[in-house]
Amino acid sequence: KLGIDVIATDRYRRAGTTCKRSASSDNSVESEQKTDMKTCRSAWGAEGTRLGRAAGMRPRQRTGRWQRLQCRAAKAPGHKRGKESICVVGGGFGGLLTALKLDSLLWPDGKPNIVLVNREERFLFKPLMYDYLTGECDVNDVAPRFEDLLESTSIEFCQGEVSSIELQQTTGKGVLSVGRDQSVPFDHLVVAVGASTRFPLGVPGARELAVPFSTFEDMLQVENLLKDLEGRSGPCKVAVAGGGVAGVELACAVASCLKNRSDATVLLLSGSTEVMEKCPAGHREAAKAEMKELGVEVLDTARVLSVEEVEGQKQVHISLGGEERVIATDLLLWTVGQAPATADLGGSYVFPVNEKGSIKTDPYLQVEGQSNVFALGDASFQAPEVSPYVATAQVALQQSDFCAYNIWASMNGRKLVPFRYMHLGEMMTLGRSTAAITLPLGSGFTLDGIPASLGRRIAYVIRQPTLQQQGRVGRGLLEREGGEAGKALGPLLQLLATEADKLLQQSRA
Ligand SMILES: Cc1cc2nc3c(=O)[nH]c(=O)nc-3n(C[C@H](O)[C@H](O)[C@H](O)COP(=O)(O)OP(=O)(O)OC[C@H]3O[C@@H](n4cnc5c(N)ncnc54)[C@H](O)[C@@H]3O)c2cc1C
Structure with a gap:
């Protein structure tokens, strides 16, 4: 706490603002500031914000004060009497999609509590990060808030960094420590923490x-x-x-x-x-x-x-x-240098990892030696003779289907299904309004230029995690690329997707 306060206060002063430090009843640090939020944000800088977030705090949108991060639902997420709890750590392609698929399955004995824990408040659709830089999509297309994505589901979202995992070897149940003092109990665990940039030690500076x-x-x-x-x-x-x-x-x-x-x-x-x-x-x-x-x-x-x-x-x-x-x-x-983000996960439970730090799983995506812990995405690894594929969103997305089904199967006494990867081709952006798509036909068929750019953007509309988000991103694409007709059709598309999403949720309920 002190670390954050020193940085924030120091930067406020340098930005020519006055600060008052006070400890509120729950001991969280509050800083009064007499400037607009924009100045404060830039004054905090990336480091202050990172430290604040790591300690489970964030700057309030309107007032600019630090506030404790809250879980969306109950005080102790995943703790509803009599129900089993599935906890998903990491809300990237692997984790978010697993949680959504678990939520959409039919549960004969009642749906378990599904809790999604993620460090940031936004899901990041990483392939669209370049399009954001070139102005081809807006911030809510590339990084929608979990709160909005999960609005029509029964998934509880808990924002914070998981620092440790305690697991009872006898029962297989456990507890996660999230942020400074949140505990999230679980009966089944999914680890999808992805990868982060690791700078090589041998390159000073x-x-x-x-x-x-x-x-x-x-x-x-x-x-x-x-x-x-x-x-x-x-x-x-x-x-x-x-x-x-x-x-x-x-x-x-x-x-x-x-x-x-x-x-x-x-x-x-x-x-x-x-x-x-x-x-x-x-x-x-x-x-x-x-x-x-x-x-x-x-x-x-x-x-x-x-x-x-x-x-x-x-x-x-x-x-x-x-x-x-x-x-x-x-x-x-x-x-360069993406490494599995497993190094920060402490606690009594130590994952079996390979030399890169990726969690070792069997073909059913179960972590070696644990029947109720699953891992997928960039942070996981299956022996190369089983699956010689690289870490991509395409792999994580496909794994999420298998992971969700296998958790459901293990809880309902059904047979688990081994993960099979199906390569669908490659897509990449090559700057504003141009891209390349290579389909796995023969020795590879490549399409490039504007048609490939459009094809890629349409594929990413379809790949959005929820129908509502598909409508949102589709609307943006139509309005940007579809001329006058696109501007007229965009809102209609979004409305249709929102209504379809509601109908789907109702039919599931
Ligand atoms: C710039 C960029 C562009 C890319 N483009 C493509 C592409 O075009 N096609 C493609 O197939 N792949 C692409 N990839 C790779 C792809 O995005 C990843 O393979 C994919 O995101 C992996 O999904 P994941 O769920 O394993 O991890 P991620 O999507 O990285 O999600 C992991 C999540 O876990 C959270 N997390 C980590 N540690 C903790 C913790 N301790 N507590 C709580 N939360 C935690 C993170 O905040 C993050 O939200 C790209 C990657 C990058 C960086």
């Missing part, structure tokens, strides 16, 4: 000076930094580290944002001999052609050795084909 692109806050930070660069006079240079799909997508998005500036340079630092080396050839060629069109400079076999700040610029030391070079940039974006 990277953690402090490079900006990752993986979370909601990263996305807002990159948006602000790009706006700063757009408005600044004189030449500017942005480097993106990582020549995989994420690096190429981000480089194209940045180049699209800075397109109006003839003196802007976007540089892609790719560690391998060519970008996206694991992707189908058609996909890679489409990406290379679009990067050329946008003026993205690609440096192959470029490994970042260290980063330092000199006179406001980031000096990136790289090894290029064995030779050392220094590149001066205004902004260094980082897309």
Whole structure:
């Protein structure tokens, strides 16, 4: 608590505001401030906000004061008399979709309590983060609030960070510690905490000076930094580290944002001999052609050795084909080094993990040695001989069907079904209004340009987690891309989706 207060107070002062610190009855720290919320937000900065959130607090939207994060429903979520409780940790593609599917199943002996715990108050549709940067979708399309998504379901949402898991080996029941002092009991547990950026220890300065692109806050930070660069006079240079799909997508998005500036340079630092080396050839060629069109400079076999700040610029030391070079940039974006977010989960229950920290599961997505604990998504791992696939939203989404069904089956004495992955192809954005889609037909059929961009956006409308959200994102797409007809049809589409969602919920009830 003190850590947060010191940072917040210090920053308020620097922002020229007056602060009063007081301890309320429950000992939470409150800061009175005499400025508008916008100034305070920027004064807190990302670090203060991160610390505050980690301690289970958030700045209030209207007043700007810190408030304790609350669970949406009961004081002790998942604790309703006589009912079993399923707790899902992590509200990403894997966790949120598992919870929604559990909620939609028919339960012969009555529906159990379903509790979803997530660190942030918003679900993040990560593939649309680039579209947010290029202005092709709004914040509620890419990151809707759980409160809105779960409105018509019986799922309890609890916002906070799970710090420990206590599990009784004899009964298989347990308790989660959430935030500072919340406890969430469970009979069945689903772990879907995803992955987070882990900067390599061997690259000094990277953690402090490079900006990752993986979370909601990263996305807002990159948006602000790009706006700063757009408005600044004189030449500017942005480097993106990582020549995989994420690096190429981000480089194209940045180049699209800075397109109006003839003196802007976007540089892609790719560690391998060519970008996206694991992707189908058609996909890679489409990406290379679009990067050329946008003026993205690609440096192959470029490994970042260290980063330092000199006179406001980031000096990136790289090894290029064995030779050392220094590149001066205004902004260094980082897309490499995603690691399972399991390291922060403490408590008496220790997950069986592989060398990367991914939770080991059997083909039914049950964690090794535990019949009532399941894991899926980027934080989980099945032996390669069973499933040689990489961590993507596509995998997490497909796993959520199996995970929800297998929990239901285990609670209703039915046979569990092993997870089978079906590869549906690849999609990537290549800047504003252009994309590539490669379908697994023959040796791979690739579509690119505007048709691919439209196809990708329609696929992401269909992939939204609820009907209501499909209507919302579909409306945005129609209004942006559909001209006058789209503007007229957009609200109708949203209304239809909302009504269909209500009907569906009623029929389930
Ligand atoms: C920028 C970007 C673009 C991408 N684009 C694509 C794409 O186009 N196609 C594709 O297939 N994949 C894409 N991916 C990968 C894809 O998003 C992930 O594979 C997918 O999100 C994994 O889902 P998940 O449920 O395992 O984890 P996540 O979606 O990461 O969700 C994990 C959730 O758990 C929460 N959490 C973590 N730890 C805790 C804790 N201790 N307590 C409480 N909550 C916690 C996190 O806050 C998060 O909300 C992209 C990833 C990124 C970063």
